[in-house]
Amino acid sequence: MGRVWDANSYDRVGGPMTAMAAAVLDRLHLSGSETVLDAGCGTGRVSELLLARLPRGRVIAVDADPDMVAIAAANLGDRADVRRADLLDLALDEPVDAILSTATFHWVLDHERLFGRLAAALRPGGQLVAQCGGRGNIISLRRAAEEVMAEDRFATWFGGWQAPWTYAGPEETAARMERAGFVAVRTWLEPHSIVPDDPAQYLATIVLGAQVQQLPTNLRASFVERVIDRLPAPLTLDYVRLNIDALLGKAGSPTE
Numbered sequence: 001m002g003r004v005w006d007a008n009s010y011d012r013v014g015g016p017m018t019a020m021a022a023a024v025l026d027r028l029h030l031s032g033s034e035t036v037l038d039a040g041c042g043t044g045r046v047s048e049l050l051l052a053r054l055p056r057g058r059v060i061a062v063d064a065d066p067d068m069v070a071i072a073a074a075n076l077g078d079r080a081d082v083r084r085a086d087l088l089d090l091a092l093d094e095p096v097d098a099i100l101s102t103a104t105f106h107w108v109l110d111h112e113r114l115f116g117r118l119a120a121a122l123r124p125g126g127q128l129v130a131q132c133g134g135r136g137n138i139i140s141l142r143r144a145a146e147e148v149m150a151e152d153r154f155a156t157w158f159g160g161w162q163a164p165w166t167y168a169g170p171e172e173t174a175a176r177m178e179r180a181g182f183v184a185v186r187t188w189l190e191p192h193s194i195v196p197d198d199p200a201q202y203l204a205t206i207v208l209g210a211q212v213q214q215l216p217t218n219l220r221a222s223f224v225e226r227v228i229d230r231l232p233a234p235l236t237l238d239y240v241r242l243n244i245d246a247l248l249g250k251a252g253s254p255t256e
């Protein structure tokens with residue numbers, strides 16, 4: 001896994017993420033007694049919405065970040081099985097009936113391996129429903145951030161910088177899913193604008209967290225302010241979400 005997360009701050013400012021996830025959750029077909037994996041559960045806010053749909057079922061909530069896992073465990077208590085694991089190394093004892101993932105896959109750079117691990121964790125015929133940043137996501141913000149990163153004051157901290165995200169397109173994603181053994185794959189992009197209540201905190205915590213962590217503490221706030229200053233007010237994030245719906249083929253994952 002790449003960056004670390006300020007989980008306390010994410011739990012406070014992540015409301016727009018939870019709101020986007022609610023519509024994704026609606027795409028899961030549940031009878032209420034399934035075991036569902038929340039892949040990249042963060043602080044467990046979406047896992048909570050999922051739990052409400054599973055009165056007789058179970059949620060396995062997995063995240064790689066130790067602080068996210070700690071807060072998710074506190075938020076969910078014994079209602080969910082919260083585990084710390086990198087999705088790229090995911091190995092469950094028993095396959096789950098379904099997988100939900102929101103706002104996570106773009107933080108994982110190796111999608112080929114990611115979909116292979118998810119296929120191995122899902123029972124044949126099980127449903128995967130996901131949404132993450134897709135091709136063209138937050139393009140104006142990314143351009144503004146790159147310009148500020150190149151400014152004299154900041155450039156020295158970004159030597160060898162590699163973007164922490166991959167914003168994949170629907171066609172390449174569908175092909176990867178099919179190679180991993182998924183069938184009935186549907187992938188599509190969906191624009192979604194968000195105007196955060198506290199733009200500086202939102203950017204520092206979520207979107208620009210990896211950039212901010214490259215910088216010494218005394219430069220962090222001014223970096224974020226410089227990015228905000230380059231964009232029209234009020235700050236509007238032009239999200240483009242990549243939606244993924246698929247079933248695991250009856251033959252299961254070809255990698256297992």
Ligand SMILES: C[S@@+](CC[C@H](N)C(=O)[O-])C[C@H]1O[C@@H](n2cnc3c(N)ncnc32)[C@H](O)[C@@H]1O
Nearest residue numbers: 017040041042063064065086087102103104107
């Ligand atoms: C923006 S948060 C989304 C959290 C939650 N799903 C939501 O919608 O609010 C992204 C989460 O993905 C997790 N994540 C990123 N890469 C991961 C990986 N390789 N394995 C497991 N979790 C990962 C991060 O630790 C973080 O908690």
